[in-house]
Amino acid sequence: MSAKKSTEVLIGGKKYNISGYDEEEYLQRIASYINGKLREYNEVESFRKLQPEMKATFVEINIADDYFRAKEQIDKLESDVDTKDQDIFKFKHDLINAQVENEELKSKLEKLENEKKELQLAKTKLEASLEESLLGPSISTKN
Numbered sequence: 001m002s003a004k005k006s007t008e009v010l011i012g013g014k015k016y017n018i019s020g021y022d023e024e025e026y027l028q029r030i031a032s033y034i035n036g037k038l039r040e041y042n043e044v045e046s047f048r049k050l051q052p053e054m055k056a057t058f059v060e061i062n063i064a065d066d067y068f069r070a071k072e073q074i075d076k077l078e079s080d081v082d083t084k085d086q087d088i089f090k091f092k093h094d095l096i097n098a099q100v101e102n103e104e105l106k107s108k109l110e111k112l113e114n115e116k117k118e119l120q121l122a123k124t125k126l127e128a129s130l131e132e133s134l135l136g137p138s139i140s141t142k143n
Contacts, residue, residue: 004021
């Protein structure tokens, strides 16, 4: 674990020393986020009329709301990723099965083509034999 770091930030016009194990840039981003929320709510007149304690509670509730909405979105995205991972696994499995089936069909096709060649050769021999027996030996050479 890295060493604890302390940094000075400005929140709502006040300086605060905050510390954590994260980099100063990250801690400044947190302060910037809070300042953005304060600016956003200070534009609402009813917020400006609230007591400081109520303002702080209101901001805390809204930041917590942001957190839970973001967490809900992350959970949904993680669920979507899990579903897509399962789909990918299924598609890979289907692809492998299709490849195996393709190889088996190629093998069967090759065997059938070999059988066809053998049958055509046998047919040719039978036709020649039949022709010879019906017509007699053919004279192909001249004397």
